[in-house]
Amino acid sequence: xxxxxxxxxxxxxxxxxxxxxxxxxxxxxxxxxxxxxxxxxxxxxxxxxxxxxxxxxxxxxxxxxxxxxxxxxxxxxxxxxxxxxxxxxxxxxxxxxxxxxxxxxxxxxxxxxxxxxxxxxxxxxxxxxxxxxxxxxxxxxxxxxxxxxxxxxxx
Numbered sequence: 001x002x003x004x005x006x007x008x009x010x011x012x013x014x015x016x017x018x019x020x021x022x023x024x025x026x027x028x029x030x031x032x033x034x035x036x037x038x039x040x041x042x043x044x045x046x047x048x049x050x051x052x053x054x055x056x057x058x059x060x061x062x063x064x065x066x067x068x069x070x071x072x073x074x075x076x077x078x079x080x081x082x083x084x085x086x087x088x089x090x091x092x093x094x095x096x097x098x099x100x101x102x103x104x105x106x107x108x109x110x111x112x113x114x115x116x117x118x119x120x121x122x123x124x125x126x127x128x129x130x131x132x133x134x135x136x137x138x139x140x141x142x143x144x145x146x147x148x149x150x151x152x153x154x155x
Contacts, residue, residue: 006144008093009053010069010077013038021070026139029096029132035075045101049074050091051127052083073107074127078144083127091130094142098130 012021016039028036034047041047051074060067069077076093084091089100104126 006052006078006081008076008138008140008142008144009079011138011140012070012073012075012077014073015039021073023070026137027075028137029135031132031135034132035138038075045131046129047132048076048098048130049104049127050076050078050083050093050098050130051104052078052081054080055083055127072110072126074104076138081144084146085128089128090133090147092145092147094138095134095136096138097133097147099133100128100130102129103127104129 011024011027013024013027013035014021015037019039024037027038029048030036030041034041034043038048051069051072053069056067056069056072056077084100085103087100087102091098091100103124106126
């Protein structure tokens with residue numbers, strides 16, 4: 001595993017719940033509202049979903065086929081590390097602070113999009129649902145840091 005901070009490796013948004021996810025290189029995040037251009041923008045708490053590429057790789061190995069990040073219907077994919085799932089945990093992605101609301105349960109569409117067994121393979125690996133705490137821009141390559149008490153821990 002890399003000693004470098006994880007970074008955003010993929011960003012996906014969809015205009016509506018059943019529309020395909022669209023890959024983008026950056027997205028605007030609005031505090032209390034979510035990602036501009038995404039189906040959950042303006043929702044109460046489900047602003048953004050975050051998953052780890054390592055979790056996807058483990059699920060793909062179990063499933064026996066590759067899993068494209070956008071096929072999981074998650075907004076942000078980070079390069080490595082574990083995405084926190086404890087409600088109240090905070091992440092900083094670029095300049096945007098996110099707060100974990102809950103674990104992201106794999107949705108029913110996954111078996112249709114990825115293939116039979118995908119939903120089971122992604123269980124406990126599907127990442128977290130977060131709310132946007134501070135507004136800003138998120139881009140591919142932005143670093144991801146776990147915050148302690150709302151501040152970045154010192155080395």
